Amino acid sequence: MDQSMRRKLAKAQGEAASGRAAGSTRVERGSISAEQIVAGALELAEEIGIDSLTMPKLAARLGIGVTSIYWYFRSKEELIEALTVEAARTFHALMTPPREVDWRTALFELFSRLRNAMRANPVYCDLLFMRGHRLSDDALMHTWPSTEALIAKLAAAGFSPHEALQNVVTLSLYTRGAVVLERQMQQVGLPADMPTPAPSQFALLSKALETQTMRGISDGAYVEQLEALLDGMALRLKEKQTA
């Protein structure tokens, strides 16, 4: 965000949310860009939530007229798509597998990192996981080198390419599920590690709920289950190799 942008934001502060700056001074030409609109939208979404983001509010925040946005994006849908692409790019940068560690550690770190990033950026989580979005061939292409490197690491340990990708997908879906569930609980105002009240007449369930919850998944539980999944993968690998 540059200087002139900041000025506009400051000016827009106390103004009515009804779409336009108060002074009604027309903004000079070339002072808006698609990038600024995207940046402003992501900022505003962080504050008020992606579902509350509207075109008038965004325009007010940027200090421009509502309809000006439509010169850069044909529709709100198209704007949201641009936000999603931006979110995808940010996250993809995190998915470079760590070098100099074994496959197990690499997978553990990779998905922990992904989960932490998602938890730190609820808006990105909403954009990428909570709504449909087309993963363009172009965006997908950028993930190939790091995915190839990851599969290579697993292949070196003895997994076939098929098994390697399968394991990666499994961990992806598990992490995805955990992140989305936590996000849902958060949207509704419940902490992820809130204990589930124990139903005393169900002995085994009560016992299990002493250390776990059914309403979400805590930090410790995610890690423990991730380790369990990796254990399973390691064991299947060992069994295949000794067979």
Added chain:
Amino acid sequence: MDQSMRRKLAKAQGEAASGRAAGSTRVERGSISAEQIVAGALELAEEIGIDSLTMPKLAARLGIGVTSIYWYFRSKEELIEALTVEAARTFHALMTPPREVDWRTALFELFSRLRNAMRANPVYCDLLFMRGHRLSDDALMHTWPSTEALIAKLAAAGFSPHEALQNVVTLSLYTRGAVVLERQMQQVGLPADMPTPAPSQFALLSKALETQTMRGISDGAYVEQLEALLDGMALRLKEKQTA
């Protein structure tokens, strides 16, 4: 849906979507109920999608005035919550673990069943997985008996209650992730088993993509991965028992 309901629906057919029946004959008292509104909303959502469901459209479908809905539900939010409770009830009924089979088969069948049900009812999927919703203590309570039975089956095989619940949660999250991903692809118009174009310069990835996809998860892939997860659980159990 009873006879008088059908009549109203028929009447509402060709009418403007602007909220009220054309004849403007006032509906007699006691002819609307919360249950009918919920049923009509679910029906309409199935046709046009949950995101396109609006109060005026629902009213037109039911042949009543828009504002009448507000006598039964304080807000659209409250109505959606009622739809969610209904969806939860339907799905819970599916989660009774099969008897007379071993733990592995039971888990396999249970989650396959859950997945198939979700795939057959996109609206329920949207309500339960794609948006935040509070799982009320009341709703949760109804799941206790079947969960206890499931944990008992796993415990009989040698798992601790903690391990048993952990495995169930893992499979839940995995299935959840798979269902949500497929739903997203569907919303965007892509089949789940669409092959990802193979990037020839990445040898291992290309090899893996001959039998898999990165854009979703096919029927066969879901089952194969589910089996792999169960394999891992079985192996960890065996190792624990021989140690």
Added chain:
DNA sequence: ACCTGAACACCGTTCAAGT
């Protein structure tokens, strides 16, 4: 008690018109 239309604030989008 139950159902209703008029009215309001807000939203996404189009369009003709400014610079």
Added chain:
DNA sequence: ACCTGAACACCGTTCAAGT
């Protein structure tokens, strides 16, 4: 080329008023 307000169709919700 870029930015704008007026205008429109639609939405969720309130409220005073019917029966």
